Amino acid sequence: MEITTLQLLGAFALSYVGFAWLALTQLRPWRAVGLGRRRPTRTRLVRVLGVVSLSLGLALTLARDGLAFGLLVWPLLLAIAATAVAITLTWRPQWLRGLARFLPDATE
């Protein structure tokens, strides 16, 4: 696979994971993944992780496409990643359990 394709897939994966973490710090998505009803309270770290993941996606996009094209590609990639997270939460929320375990006081 070409390096540019890998960069694109990587940027999408980082955006997806970033949004998934941001979503999991909210009550409804947290309940959807099925790791208990009470939402973890210390969520700031996970939000930071989420934002870092989105930013790494931006860095990868800029490296792939340069400034002008990168700044056009990234927001659109984010739109699709956010939609993908919403769809996952609707139809396959259990897929996000692995990511949910990163929340500091998540319990089984």
Add this chain to the structure above:
Amino acid sequence: MKPTLRQSMTLLHTWAGVLLGSLLFVIFWMGTLSVFTDEIDRWMMPDTRRGSPLGVVSLDAVAAKAIELGGPQTRFISVSMPEPRTPVARVRIQSDGGARHDRYLNVSALSWVPDPETAAASRFLYPMHYSLHLPQGYWLVGLCAMAMLALLVSGVIIHRSLIADFFTFRPGRRLARTSLDLHNLSSVVALPFHFMITLSGLVIFFALYYPMVQHAVYPELSIEEARNELFKESEGRYTREASGEPGSLASLDAMYERARSYWDGEPLRYFTLNNPLDAAGYATFGRLGNDHVSAKGDRVVFSSGTGELLQEPKLGPALAVQRFLSGMHQLRFDHWVLRWLYFIAGLFGCVMIATGYIYWLETRRKRHAADGLPGIRIVEGLTCGSVTGLIAATLAFLVANRLLPMGFSIGSLSRLYSEIVVFYLVWVGSFVHAWARPTGAWVEQLRFIALLAFGAVVLNWATTGDHLLKTLSDPHWPVAGVDLLLLCTGVLALRAGKRVARSSAGRRRSGLEPAARQP
């Protein structure tokens, strides 16, 4: 009592949405399709699917060919050079006396491609995006774009829980809830796109929308002259009148080589000839610009008779911003990832508008039924005709293109106009259908869409032999891509039809709506 900000914004959002939503849908739908104008053109013009291998081309020979067709009265020639998405040159010729030609040329064989006899995407679907094919239609489009910006801002203000609902999509709930979820999702996640695409669309036509600004800068000139002067000063647009003295063409190939030295060796997108047979004729060369966002043409202009340089590339700072925004909007560069992302984001826009209407309908159905108000019926017909009706009309346009034989005409109506008539007949018909049969229209139109979409794929196979197995195994992506998207459209339409049928059956059970009369 004074209404709160949210109340007044709700009023604005609702009324602007209901009144202009159907036009906005036309603009968004046609804009989304315009991302693939060249591919739709290849699908609708089979003779242009496989052109000449790209390589060295003599511009002198191309120009001679065009003048031969245009005759001694030739006043203007524009040639878009072949490139991977359009493997033949598009040649447009205007002659004194009004004769016009718009043809495709195989540049390596130097032979005219048979007249495709269709307006296809480049002359019908794409112009509809910015003019609606109405006289002065771009004013209406501009109004819609301003309304769109207002809708986006007011929508953000009235959104009750933007952050909390960011990832919310509940397809199992009542249709009103589901459509609001989808409306919020499709607008919020793609908000930067919706905003920038609307704003840049307005910026493209700044000279039309703000004529008085140019007049204010050059108060001594008429508006038309002021506009010419503005573009001359800011981006080196060059014009001069014909002298009346006959002239001939110097070597265009030599001029092109000189032009290219301004472009880092990048090739040519187009060249134009004004008054090529006049002593004061001039030739303009435009840069391909596949590797940058900005649609700066980097024009170089020569005197066509002598080859003397008349104008170097030039771009003032204000227009450089305008060129960047219009380049961003028009996507003339070579970037397939971005092309698909724009297409998807455009579809998000279409979903946003359609679900906005559906939410409006679903939240008012009960109340309007109780109060005996006619609003629901009017808006439901409007929605159905402008959403499913427009999609059906577009597909009927493709089907007509494959069904009507070359050389077809009814009376004075050529094949090209017959396709357009089919488009409008189906579109107008869908409004009539939707108002006449409010209960069954959605499902019936969705099934009609599926039929047309699948039919178009089969007809493409039957009339050109380019079926999907062939276009995928020996890749011919333009045709394969259009066929695959048609199949997706058909499948989605069938699934949506099922969902709507289930939802309206639910409404009938709850006594909100009379049962559809079964024949």
